[in-house]
Amino acid sequence: MSTINLTLHVWRQSGPNDPGGFKDYQAKGISTHASFLEMLDVVNEELAARGEEPIAFDHDCREGICGMCGMVVNGRPHGPQVETTTCQLHMRQFKDGDEVWIEPWRARSFPVIKDLVVDRSAFDRIIAAGGYISARTGSPRDANEIPIPKEASDLAFEAAACIGCGACVAACPNASAALFTAAKLAHLSLLPQGEPEQQDRVRKMVSQMDAEGFGHCTNHFECMAACPKGISVDYIAKMNRDFLKAMITARTDLPKREKQ
Amino acid sequence: MQKALTLADSTVGKKALLAVSGLVLFGFVLGHMVGNLQVFLGPEVFNGYAATLKGNLPLLWGTRIVLSVSVVTHIVMAVQLMGRSSKARPVGYRKKDNAVTSYAAITMKLSGPLLFFYIAFHIAHFTAPGLALGNYEHSTTDVYANFVSAFTIPWVTALYVIAQLLLGLHLYHGAWSLFQTLGLSHPRYDGKKRLVAQVFALLIMAGNVAMPIAVLVGVIPPAG
Amino acid sequence: MELRSNEPTGPIEARWDKHRFDMKLVNPANRRKYQVIVVGTGLAGGAAAAALGEQGYHVKAFCYQDSPRRAHSIAAQGGINAAKNYQNDGDSVFRLFYDTVKGGDFRARESNVYRLAQVSVNIIDQCVAQGVPFAREYSGLLANRSFGGAQVSRTFYARGQTGQQLLLGAYQALERQIDAGTVKMFPRTEMLDLIVVDGVARGIVTRDMVTGKVQAHVADVVLLATGGYGNVFFLSTNAKGCNVTASWRAHRRGAFFANPCYTQIHPTCIPVSGAFQSKLTLMSESLRNDGRVWVPKRQEDCGKDPAQIPESERDYYLERIYPSFGNLVPRDIASRRAKNMCDQGMGVGPVVDGARRGVYLDFRDAIQRLGHKAVSERYGNLFDMYERITGESPYTHPMRIYPASHYTMGGLWVDYNLMSTIPGLFVGGEANFSDHGANRLGASALMQGLADGYFVLPYTVGNYLAQVKPGAVAEDHPEVKRVVAEVEERVSRLLSIGGTRSPDSFHRELGQLIWDKCGMSRTAEGLTEALQKIPELREQFWSDLRVTGGGEELNQTLEKAGRVADFFELAELLCRDALTREESCGGHFREEFATEEGEAKRDDEHFQHVAAWQWSGDPSKPNLHQEALSFEYVKPSARSYK
């Protein structure tokens, strides 16, 4: 088994009010089979052994699906490998002697809680604003009563594959949440069940996205490049189209949403 | 009572207004360039063209009003959006490595405002009473002479060329980006659309650069 | 105490309907007067919180992740069963019921299982209505596949991300209620104790994981849906945060813990690659449909490049031992056989800790037969995931797999209403001892989680609430204060031990011990040894633990320490239950109780019961209670897959 040594520059910030800064650590004898987070585990064990506080970072499933992990590694959200979450990034992507810069997602709407841990509750509020189909429990019709063309269903699935990790916001030069919001809108509006609420949904979610303080989309497509699920920016165009259509044709006004 | 959501309240709406006004300006610069290229056909044709434009008052003022509204909308929306965006990330990255974006896209917030200064200068320069630069003397009828006398001054030519490069850059991103912004996208045509838009942007740039340089190097001679 | 299942009587098909009619209802106008607590927002908790909020109750929901969307239900890949019979292949509610009882090796309660099969049908309707993008055929109708060796195609799926899509459906329904104001969500909030006043569950004590604030939440009813305890093994396919704390604290307050020894080991996981290993990744069971499992025939070949090993030198041991089921034998059997092969020194892959622990799962023949493209369409995602983790491509190298802890059938004991032995404490999803008996069939956990959450708890909780007065206990009740003080005391104790070892290092050591002695196969000797070692190690933990940082901030080491402390106590119960159950059944395999061919031997005469353990105050001396099981509709028979 081959091992490598790395120099890490890690963002340390003890709490929301601490200005924070980079600290350097040596990661020694790291197996190339280890994952990036396992490498940090090793570093943390050493820190703990010295009585220092370990580096705080979010993670849970460690298999690329829960969306909990995420850090900017050498300038790329989730690191250098495409369509790969930080937890799925493995150390064979690095060379012996590499320097690695590790920073949290940076956005006003994702304030740092500690070290690499940020608060992404803004995403939940965007979903709460309208990212659902209102189907009262227990009263639906038989599932096969509405056939849905396979193509539409597949496209909806691809949009629904979003894991809500926030890499799109982290990558965007404007810290925009357009890809996240658009993916959920597309998932729901591509399905016939989502049709009735469509006009309200798009207006509410866009309004909430804005209320949370994210920037706007300027079509750099950095979000798509950073997305561990490769979600397409076509959904952003669709969101724009649907929003404009709703703003022009909807019969009733909706209140502007505010940050809760 | 909470305020109802309006188009200009949302980033998507603001961006759409930016795109529509950008599209108008894009259309205008295209027409402007095609019209001006007649300068290569000599003073009669060019001055005739200018006279026709000026003679058609509804067209002239219609265009001026639409353009003014567009410019104001474009600038107001751009400034508002850029303001939001700069607040959206108060602490930046120590190291950021962009993966796919273009130079043109990143410099939009620079090329835009610079174009504003250029437009102001350009209007002041060529509209009565004109700017007394070098031996430039503004004539309200001999537009050809205005044109030639302006660009025989190397630094003026240089300034215009730089401005056109900026415009090309602005449109290299803007011309296709506006389709995405307005939701006019379809996976089957997206690739081609981007290419066509960029070719247009570069054509505009090339045409606009060709004219002042042609004057400077003597391909477009003073009216004899 | 006598364990009463409170099952309705009469013909099994009519029991749930009859029961629903017999249950009391809460007047819609009164519902908002009731405070409901739901701990856990996975499929079970998320669905229950959304449904109860929708009914008009005041709900507080808790999870330890930063968002309810991240519960570990999200990681389920394969699919969800439902007796829809859309494929017209002879499926029915009764068949799903039958398969589940049999698959669980006759250790589940028939009435519960039947209800599960019945409501499975509604789950699919509900999920589709919510917009879950299940796989479809070109006709636009829902697609199904056969899963885990089932003889009918009853599994609904969304590529390899079924759990994710189902959870997002429940999460979105939950967010809708949050926006409507019926549910208040507390993410990054960990339940650290249960408040029981006069024998009735009245609330929970939580720690805000960001500020460290310890706080009581009182309620008229508490629902736990906090998932399984598979992480007791340290290495498992569970998420890093999965824990037994909520269940264990409830257990210490009086809820019985049932059948802890029923743990499921999944045969197709990526093997351990080194000492740094932090979790194991599941490779979907569907791979066994086309992949062939083998090891070299000769030990000398084990370190060789598999491509160099000729066909005649390969031992396709599952196909050899089980000619009719071959590579599709149930999970427990496939797992145990892989372990046997490696124990005999025939394992492959790198040497970790002195042994090669892995077997090949080979797609060479499938690629030859179906073509590269077809294989990539079926398994492309999984192959990519495998390659990201191991650096080897399954298109050119056989995959290496090894079993790993995956699911826990045991959990808090509940009656037919899913209420625990503490009145007012309900338990749903993987956290209860549930409907799977001694072994769970593939694609049935998602079904159970959603059945509990959408279709059982919203009724049975209402029935309970209809019989209690709202707001009986206030936040300044002395018992509430006492529990808060106890939790605070425990937190500061963990912080102040001042030893040398991290919680992870203890967890690893405990996990290894449990895996060795109480993993895929167990012996009285090994279990006795474990039962002696666990208390020793636990004592070391409480004297040599080191938790850096403070209590009033985000402190991940402190969180881990609290969880590991509870795993220590659970681990002991797990081994004790395994030692007490002197038979082999489902996921519980005792080497002493096996047929001559090495297959599990059940002892229905003595062990056809649920073992429900009561906390006695001493983790080494729990009290055992039994709930006898009877089988009226599916007659117990020996499982055979030869």
Ligand SMILES: Cc1cc2nc3c(=O)[nH]c(=O)nc-3n(C[C@H](O)[C@H](O)[C@H](O)COP(=O)(O)OP(=O)(O)OC[C@H]3O[C@@H](n4cnc5c(N)ncnc54)[C@H](O)[C@@H]3O)c2cc1C
């Ligand atoms: C890798 C993998 C693949 C699987 N594939 C399948 C499959 O294909 N088909 C199938 O049917 N089943 C599958 N399963 C099993 C199935 O996914 C789970 O059993 C099921 O999703 C559990 O759901 P749950 O709601 O009970 O718990 P979980 O989804 O685990 O949710 C637990 C919740 O409790 C919260 N929680 C836990 N402890 C605390 C605490 N102390 N305080 C506050 N909150 C707490 C968590 O935050 C979380 O919200 C799979 C499991 C794994 C691990």
Ligand code: HEM
């Ligand atoms: C001839 C002049 C101009 C033309 C033809 C033009 C054209 C365009 C077009 C087509 C777009 C694309 C809109 C979209 O992405 O949806 C755009 C964007 C933009 N323009 Fe202009 N524009 C001009 C002048 C200006 C000026 C004077 C400013 C100064 C404030 C400006 C600032 C911007 C900005 C900030 C953007 C957004 C950039 C982005 O989305 O990345 N533009 N412009």
Ligand code: FES
């Ligand atoms: S930890 Fe779940 S996606 Fe990385």
